[in-house]
Amino acid sequence: MASSVPSLRTLSKVAFGGVQLLLGSGQTVLGGTPATCLNPQLSCQNTTVVTDLCCFNSPGGQLLQTQFWDTNPVTGPVDSWTIHGLWPDRCDGTYDANCDSSRAYTNITAIIKSASKTDLLSYMQTYWKDYNGDDETFWEHEWSKHGTCISTLDPECYSDHKATEEVVDFFQKTVDLFKTLPSYEWLSAAGITPSTSKTYTTAEIQAALSAHRSGVTVTLGCSSGALNEIWYHYAVRGSVQTGEFVPSNPDGTKSTCPATGIKYLPKSGGATPTTSKGGSTPTSTSAPGTPFSGKGYLNVVSGGANKGCLISAGTWYTTGTCATFTATENTAGAGFTLSSSKGKCAVVSGAFTCGSTVSTATVFTSAQSALVSGNGGGWSADAVASGSTQQKVYEGSGHSATIGIAWQGV
The missing domain is CATH 2.80.10 (Trefoil (Acidic Fibroblast Growth Factor, subunit A))
Incomplete structure (x- = not known):
């Protein structure tokens, strides 16, 4: 029987409201300067109360760079995970959402274009994909639900703030982090590759990823026993815009994968997760790494x-x-x-x-x-x-x- 536990995507994706459109076709984001932070403390590790929330992320002190592996429908490149978002969790594992309806913008593409960040937008169009095909709405959701809850991205944290510049910083930082977290490559290097027949253990997957992150673990998400999400956790010393992201263990038990028998399906679109081990399964007809065979x-x-x-x-x-x-x-x-x-x-x-x-x-x-x-x-x-x-x-x-x-x- 398929697992009745909902996927991490289902648990985290909720409705959002309160939207606003700011940029007109003739407006351009020029940008101010984020706050300068001298000797900032590491979020979730402070021993005294920090009042400057432009240099200290609070209450969302643990930042999560979250990634998808969508196989049905296939989303994104076949040899890369895709971006889900950048989420600020409270240090106890809870989180706030939709923190500022006045900044729930409905024109993310226009905002990024107005900042002349064409490379950023192009990258997002490849690696930050919505599995229903509506990238713009997905980006709007991630910003309004999570981005507006990051204290160091508050407009007051910029000198000479220009409307929506913090939005560009949010997407740029998320992409920059994602580029340092090549999940597909790290798993492949440990012999964990997509397959319609092989299965893996949580311990194997955690070991493959923690080897690149100072031994800290990640949150693994499964749907019907198939791996489809990875959440990388960080504490931040300083602001999201300019601070240091320090790999951290998860702020609570959130993984939804079984200890053993985890499927890691290929992005072929032809396989459906199943708990049955009976019957025949496709096998590779070429040796790994042997091209055009x-x-x-x-x-x-x-x-x-x-x-x-x-x-x-x-x-x-x-x-x-x-x-x-x-x-x-x-x-x-x-x-x-x-x-x-x-x-x-x-x-x-x-x-x-x-x-x-x-x-x-x-x-x-x-x-x-x-x-x-x-x-x-x-x-x-x-x-x-x-x-x-x-x-x-x-x-x-x-x-x-x-x-x-x-x-x-x-």
Whole structure:
């Protein structure tokens, strides 16, 4: 029987109200300066009352950088966790929420654009994703519920405060922290990789992550026995904007994962959590780390980051389910051929195409895990794929968006 314990997402996601729209199309966030903090104390560790809450986070003194692993529907890159948020917990494990309805903004994208933080926004559009596809509403929720409760982000903590500049600081700090917490890489380095058949223990997962954080533990979230959330806890010396984030143990028992039998499902969209151990389960048909052998996904790399993958017809998509491709060794010489559920894959009229109309598969080669086109070149598209818009993938760099295609064995 599936577990009746709700996921961490369910426990933490509540309705929010009291919204306000501030920035017009002609307004720009210029920004003041956050408070200067001399010899600040470490939050949740103070022995005396601290009154300067611009240099000391209180009552939300333990900050949590929270991450998602969404597999159904698949959300974000297939080899990266995604951002949930940055939450201020009280030091006893309780928390406040929706602390200032006057700053519950409904235009986060516009606010970030007005601050000329295009790189920040682009990163969020890849790694801070809503599993229902509504990123803007998700960002608004995280800011209004959690960001407004961080004392050091209060407008009074800025000299010459400009409306909404603290919003940009909130999202920037969250992204900066997330970049220092590569959960997928840390777990993979310990042999903990997504699988439809393997299971892991809480102790194994905690050990893999605590090895990179001075031995402190994290909060693990599971839904029906499948790992889908990690919460990293910090105390902060100084403000959120400029202070030192010190890894800390959780401020209470919050993990919802079992001690053993934890599933870590791949972002393939094809597997559903189950407690049954009977029947057959898919197994890997290629050795780990062996590119273009057996079955795998074709992930797209754009701008130095994974951004979607190829689907069965050979087009580039960022919000759907990655297709499983089969790589077959070319018995007549070097290289390999590819096929999907649609049929053989080839470069047809310059575009990567898979389907029943392809009579002869193109023989491809690889450079480590990168797919090389039949003429020995790279790949490009007319534009970066986004939302529900698919893009054809062309061999060579003759189109506007230059991309790479990387193999991920399954």
